[in-house]
Amino acid sequence: MELLKTKKRVLLLDKDNGLINIVDELLFTGNWDISITFDPNAxxxxxxxxxxxxxxxxxxxxxxxCAIICEDFKADHLLKNIPVIVITTYKTRKISRDVFKCDALxxxxxxxxxxxxxxxxLLAS
Known part of the structure; x- marks a missing residue:
C-alpha cells in the first residue's frame, strides 16, 4: 500500500498576480497547499x-x-528555518541571495x- 505524501505548504507574496503562472504550475505538478497574499504588510x-x-x-x-521581509523571516525564531525564494526579472549585480538573505534567487x-x-x-535540506 502506498503512503500518502503530505502536502508541502507554500506561502506566496504577489501584489499584482505576476507569479500566477508559477501558482498554476505548482498546482499542476505537485502536492502543494498554497496560500497567496497580495499584502506585504500582512x-x-x-x-x-x-x-x-x-x-x-x-x-x-x-x-x-523584499529585503526587509526576508530579514524579518530570518530573524524570527519560528520562521528562520523556512526557505525563502525571491523571484525577479532583474539581472544585475545588485540582485543576489546575499542582499536579501534569501535561500535561493x-x-x-x-x-x-x-x-x-x-x-x-530547499525542502529536502
Whole structure:
C-alpha cells in the first residue's frame, strides 16, 4: 500500500498576480497547499499562522521591501528555518541571495523545472 505524501505548504507574496503562472504550475505538478497574499504588510502574520514549508516572494513587485521581509523571516525564531525564494526579472549585480538573505534567487524567465528543482532541494535540506 502506498503512503500518502503530505502536502508541502507554500506561502506566496504577489501584489499584482505576476507569479500566477508559477501558482498554476505548482498546482499542476505537485502536492502543494498554497496560500497567496497580495499584502506585504500582512505576509509575516500570515506566515506565522500558516506555517509554510517554503516562502516565495516577488522582488519585482516589492522593490526594497523584499529585503526587509526576508530579514524579518530570518530573524524570527519560528520562521528562520523556512526557505525563502525571491523571484525577479532583474539581472544585475545588485540582485543576489546575499542582499536579501534569501535561500535561493530565481531569475525569470527560466524554465519552471529549474524553480521546481530549487524548491525540492530547499525542502529536502
Amino acid at each position: 505576509v509575516f502574520d500570515i506566515a506565522t499562522k500558516f506555517r509554510p514549508d517554503l516562502i516565495i516572494l516577488d522582488y519585482t513587485l516589492l522593490g526594497y521591501e 530565481f531569475i525569470k524567465p527560466q524554465d519552471f523545472e529549474i524553480l521546481a528543482a530549487k524548491m525540492d532541494l
